[in-house]
Amino acid sequence: xxxxxxxxxxxxxxxxxxxxxxxxxxxxxxxxxxxxxxxxxxxxxxxxxxxxxxxxxxxxxxxxxxxxxxxxxxxxxxxxxxxxxxxxxxxxxxxxxxxxxxxxxxxxxxxxxxxxxxxxxxxxxxxxxxxxxxxxxxxxxxxxxxxxxxxxxxxxxxxxxxxxxxxxxxxxxxxxxxxxxxxxxxxxxxxxxxxxxxxxxxxxxxxxxxxxxxxxxxxxxxxxxxxxxxxxxxxxxxxxxxxxxxxxxxxxxxxxxxxxxxxxxxxxxxxxxxxxxxxxxxxxxxxxxxxxxxxxxxxxxxxxxxxxxxxxxxxxxxxxxxxxxxxxxxxxxxxxxxxxxxxxxxxxxxxxxxxxxxxxxxxxxxxxxxxxxxxxxxxxxxxxxxxxxxxxxxxxxxxxxxxxxxxxxxxxxxxxxxxxxxxxxxxxxxxxxxxxxxxxxxxxxxxxxxxxxxxxxxxxxxxxxxxxxxxxxxxxxxxxxxxxxxxxxxxxxxxxxxxxxxxxxxxxxxxxxxxxxxxxxxxxxxxxxxxxxxxxxxxxxxxxxxxxxxxxxxxxxxxxxxxxxxxxxxxxxxxxxxxxxxxxxxxxxxxxxxxxxxxxxxxxxxxxxxxxxxxxxxxxxxxxxxxxxxx
Amino acid sequence: xxxxxxxxxxxxxxxxxxxxxxxxxxxxxxxxxxxxxxxxxxxxxxxxxxxxxxxxxxxxxxxxxxxxxxxxxxxxxxxxxxxxxxxxxxxxxxxxxxxxxxxxxxxxxxxxxxxxxxxxxxxxxxxxxxxxxxxxxx
Numbered sequence: 030x031x032x033x034x035x036x037x038x039x040x041x042x043x044x045x046x047x048x049x050x051x052x053x054x055x056x057x058x059x060x061x062x063x064x065x066x067x068x069x070x071x072x073x074x075x076x077x078x079x080x081x082x083x084x085x086x087x088x089x090x091x092x093x094x095x096x097x098x099x100x101x102x103x104x105x106x107x108x109x110x111x112x113x114x115x116x117x118x119x120x121x122x123x124x125x126x127x128x129x130x131x132x133x134x135x136x137x138x139x140x141x142x143x144x145x146x147x148x149x150x151x152x153x154x155x156x157x158x159x160x161x162x163x164x165x166x167x168x169x170x171x172x173x174x175x176x177x178x179x180x181x182x183x184x185x186x187x188x189x190x191x192x193x194x195x196x197x198x199x200x201x202x203x204x205x206x207x208x209x210x211x212x213x214x215x216x217x218x219x220x221x222x223x224x225x226x227x228x229x230x231x232x233x234x235x236x237x238x239x240x241x242x243x244x245x246x247x248x249x250x251x252x253x254x255x256x257x258x259x260x261x262x263x264x265x266x267x268x269x270x271x272x273x274x275x276x277x278x279x280x281x282x283x284x285x286x287x288x289x290x291x292x293x294x295x296x297x298x299x300x301x302x303x304x305x306x307x308x309x310x311x312x313x314x315x316x317x318x319x320x321x322x323x324x325x326x327x328x329x330x331x332x333x334x335x336x337x338x339x340x341x342x343x344x345x346x347x348x349x350x351x352x353x354x355x356x357x358x359x360x361x362x363x364x365x366x367x368x369x370x371x372x373x374x375x376x377x378x379x380x381x382x383x384x385x386x387x388x389x390x391x392x393x394x395x396x397x398x399x400x401x402x403x404x405x406x407x408x409x410x411x412x413x414x415x416x417x418x419x420x421x422x423x424x425x426x427x428x429x430x431x432x433x434x435x436x437x438x439x440x441x442x443x444x445x446x447x448x449x450x451x452x453x454x455x456x457x458x459x460x461x462x463x464x465x466x467x468x469x470x471x472x473x474x475x476x477x478x479x480x481x482x483x484x485x486x487x488x489x490x491x492x493x494x495x496x497x498x499x500x501x502x503x504x505x506x507x508x509x510x511x512x513x514x515x516x517x518x519x520x521x522x523x524x525x526x527x528x529x530x531x532x533x534x535x536x537x538x539x540x541x542x543x544x545x546x547x548x549x550x551x552x553x554x555x556x557x558x559x560x561x562x563x564x565x566x567x568x569x570x571x572x573x574x575x576x577x578x579x580x581x582x583x584x585x586x587x588x589x590x591x592x593x594x595x596x597x598x599x600x601x602x603x604x605x606x607x608x609x610x611x612x613x614x615x616x617x618x619x620x621x622x623x624x625x626x627x628x629x630x631x632x633x634x635x636x637x638x639x640x641x642x643x644x645x646x647x648x649x650x651x652x653x654x655x656x657x658x659x660x
Numbered sequence: 661x662x663x664x665x666x667x668x669x670x671x672x673x674x675x676x677x678x679x680x681x682x683x684x685x686x687x688x689x690x691x692x693x694x695x696x697x698x699x700x701x702x703x704x705x706x707x708x709x710x711x712x713x714x715x716x717x718x719x720x721x722x723x724x725x726x727x728x729x730x731x732x733x734x735x736x737x738x739x740x741x742x743x744x745x746x747x748x749x750x751x752x753x754x755x756x757x758x759x760x761x762x763x764x765x766x767x768x769x770x771x772x773x774x775x776x777x778x779x780x781x782x783x784x785x786x787x788x789x790x791x792x793x794x795x796x797x798x
Contacts, residue, residue: 275775313775344773350700351773375776379699381783386771406776410783420783422774447779471779473749480777499746501779528776 056136058144058193058209059200066139067193071113073135074120075213077147078105082128085642087261089127091596092603092621092642093119101260102213106147108135122625122646131188145213148188150196151181152208162204170195183211221259223331225283225323227510227520230483231330232440233320233466233533242507242522243481247440251564253465253533255333257592258540261599263325264334265543270321270371270535271364271401273357274314275349276307277341281315282516283323283330283485290340292367297360298346305341311349312492314341316524317375319485320532321539329520330483333536333591337543340369344376351376358392365396370542372396373535375406375528377422383458385423393424397431402542402550404433404535406527407461409447412474419449426458431550433538433557436461436585437530439469442564444583446470446478448527451582453572460575461585462554463561465533468525472502479504480525486510486518493521500525530589537591544595545602545620546640556601560594561587602640611635611655629655636660685762686792689728691721693738693755695748697729698782699774716772718786719759727786728761731770737796756797761789 057064078086083104090099090109097119098110111119124132131148138144154163167174167184172195176183186192192210199208222228222235230241234255240246269290276296280286293303300308307314318339323332344352344360351357364372378385397403407426411419425434437445444450445467452459470478479500486492495518498504510520538553548556558577563569564587569579580586604619611629616636625646629635634656637643643659651657682688697716717733720726737757744751764770769788774780 313777316777345775348700351771354771357773376773377776378771379774379780379782380771380785408774408776409779410781412781417781419781422780473747473779502747524777526777526779531776 056193057197059197059207060209061207062200067136067144068139070135070137070143072110072116073143074109074111074116074124075133075135075145075147076107076109076124077130077133077149078107079128079130080105084261086127086129088599088621088642089123089644091261091599092623093123094596094600102145105130106145106213108145108213123644126646127644131186131190131192133192136193144210146193146210147213148190148192149175149183149185149211150192150199150209151183151211152196152199153181153206154204155206158204166199166202166204170198221256221263223256223259223325224327225325225329225331226327227330227483227522230481230522233482233529234331234333236440236466241481242510243479243505245440245481248442251438251440251442251466251588253333253537253589254592255331258333258537258595259325261592261595262540262543264322264337264540265546266336266338267546268334268337268370268539268543269340269368270334270337270373270539271340271342271367271369272314272318272321272373272532273342273344273360273364274317274375275311275345276305276314276343277318277339278315278485278487279304279306281319281485281488282328282519283326283332284315284318284339285324288322288324288338290338290367292340292363295341295363296343297356297363298343298352300343300347305343307343307487307492308347309349310487310491310493310497311345311347312487312521313345313375313528314343315487315492316482316484316521317373317528317532320482320524320529321373321536323485328516329485333533334539334543337536337539340364340367354386355388357386358388361389361392361396365392365399365401369401370546371402371404371535371538373404373532374424375526375531377406377408377425379408379410380423381420381426381455381457381459382423383426383428389424390427390429393427393432394429397429397550400550402433402535402538402553403429403431404435404531404538406531407434407436407449409437409471409526411447411449413444413446413450414470414474418452419447421449421451421457421459421461426460428458431554433534433554434460434462434585435527435531435534435589436464437467437527438464438565438584438588439466440481441469442466442588443469444565444567445527446474448530448583451585453574453582461582462558463534463585463587463589465530465589467527467529471500472504473500476502480523482524482529483520483522484524484529486521488516488519490518492518493523494518496523498523534589537589537594540591540595541598544598544641548598548601552601556594556597557589558586560590560597561585562590562593564588604639606637625649629657631655634658682760686760687762688758688760689719689721689726690756690758690797691719691726691728692753693733693757694718694720694752696745697731697772698778698780699772716770718782719757722756728759729782729786729788730761730791731772731788732791734791734794737794758795758797759789760792760794762792764788764790
């Protein structure tokens with residue numbers, strides 16, 4: 030992992046800062062020649078970032094999210110809110126040292142309108158102004174020209190300079206018609222929206238209330254906040270998610286073999302023991318794997334962890350029947366022994382006994398103990414419109430700490446009609462931990478509903494597409510995806526159930542582990558549970574035995590929130606190493622290391638070993654004879 | 661994948677008792693074949709048995725006291741239409757039978773693995789049986 034080091038940048042910042050001086054006074058900008066007076070907002074600053082450094086700055090800001098709030102305006106501008114008392118120190122000691130392009134105050138007009146200013150301002154020169162005068166002005170204030178149109182020139186000021194002051198100086202030069210900061214006018218969260226063409230149908234990842242291929246639309250925000258999470262991470266290729274299911278297609282256009290860990294011995298069902306590919310129309314494993322990890326490649330759909338890898342393991346026979354219970358246990362063990370970090374399971378048995386098959390329970394327990402995050406779907410056992418609350422099936426209800434039991438919500442942020450409701454009074458561990466969006470109901474439950482989650486399909490006529498499926502009724506035709514070309518029929522819009530919800534959680538677990546590989550399965554589960562969205566208007570309450578926040582019997586801790594979970598993962602591995610004198614050789618490890626006020630004694634060595642980023646802030650002393658290593 | 665639906669069963673509770681013991685281990689009951697096991701892709705399950713092709717099916721007794729699950733149902737007994745596998749509730753009282761059966765022992769229980777795309781309201785408390793003989797009743 031790249032580690033950045035900013036001492037030289039600090040020096041540059043100080044040099045540039047000393048080059049200019051403005052007289053302090055009232056703040057205003059010019060609307061033509063009229064002064065519009067401004068006050069500084071005491072607790073907000075606006076930072077502007079270079080594109081090549083954006084991810085690291087986001088992680089740096091996240092590592093301080095206990096004291097600041099961030100609002101990204103686009104892919105380079107962020108409003109940072111912090112307690113007024115900490116404003117100056119935070120700006121001086123942190124913000125200016127993490128490689129930002131500029132830091133500007135937030136202003137407010139007498140009318141109460143907040144005016145965000147960055148390092149940019151816009152001017153329109155008078156027609157009679159000579160080019161030599163323009164060049165002279167640009168050189169005087171070290172501005173650079175970013176864009177020239179018929180209407181304006183967009184200029185940017187040097188690092189740490191005040192765009193407002195320089196814009197006013199241009200206005201007062203008499204050479205311009207207008208000159209004012211390039212105000213931030215619209216506040217919206219920055220999101221990484223993939224270019225995959227069927228992403229618009231993946232309401233479970235990003236729901237804006239859009240109309241999907243089947244004509245349905247949901248509630249804006251009823252999703253897992255995937256694009257927001259992708260702004261921080263799309264996962265690491267070192268993280269492997271085992272999908273125990275019906276197999277995964279070799280070299281699927283959205284999941285090439287370079288992104289799969291296809292192992293000899295990974296087929297525990299019929300057929301070639303070394304080939305975990307699906308057979309017949311059995312696309313369920315593909316559908317699960319696609320939700321977790323489909324590539325962001327302008328093709329098909331988008332996966333939650335598009336840089337992580339899938340380990341397909343087949344546990345269903347060609348006729349769709351399951352393998353023996355001992356072989357299921359062997360398959361779990363296989364995943365554990367071959368390096369899977371996460372095991373995604375969208376299957377179960379129709380029984381609520383948490384000890385139904387001891388050999389499977391023991392295999393799950395062994396996997397968790399050895400560090401695998403184990404995720405299970407709760408089953409589709411309810412029919413709430415008929416008053417049937419269903420039950421949480423085995424093995425999702427095993428009493429093994431760290432196993433995540435996943436129910437389903439729908440496109441409206443409500444409990445899906447088939448998703449079982451928890452029963453805290455049951456002795457059979459009838460507890461849903463979280464829900465994740467999937468289809469709303471089966472057509473035999475609510476006639477206008479059916480499968481509507483999108484994922485990958487076996488290319489060609491096998492699989493779920495073209496439509497030959499049923500969900501307890503005949504599925505409506507929604508088209509063929511795509512209807513022609515090399516990847517003909519490689520995608521499906523007929524996926525759903527808690528089968529879709531569990532891989533969403535598995536994908537987010539993979540993102541979390543991509544940030545911090547040292548987290549235990551229980552810690553990953555705690556993050557996912559404690560960051561879930563309290564959605565749907567349900568009453569979430571503190572509940573005995575469920576310590577990770579408020580909980581509801583229908584929705585568990587809430588709807589999976591990838592963004593909040595990934596943020597929490599960054600915080601979980603941020604090490605603050607401050608106010609130390611290093612008198613023995615010392616190594617500090619973490620995914621992000623913030624360090625300040627440290628002296629390394631002569632003859633001693635300090636090693637800062639950060640997986641993602643190291644921030645060194647002054648005072649920091651490494652005298653001759655002492656060593657500092659930043660990995 | 662074919663998914664099977666059995667929602668009528670969700671309102672029917674199985675009692676512990678079984679009908680008409682014919683000897684120490686075997687019982688006889690009349691009822692209806694209401695659907696195949698929702699988690700089985702195919703109408704068949706495992707190898708053929710002495711009665712022909714075997715399948716995983718649910719039988720509900722005429723008096724609604726028992727819901728019986730068997731994985732060795734002699735499927736050749738009826739000529740089920742394709743629609744029966746998709747919308748079994750339309751055929752609720754169509755396939756009447758009389759079966760002699762024994763309750764499956766712990767060793768004989770079949771745990772059918774379900775993928776969780778399937779709507780599966782059965783609660784696992786249904787009695788799993790081994791069909792000894794079956795007779796179609798008109």
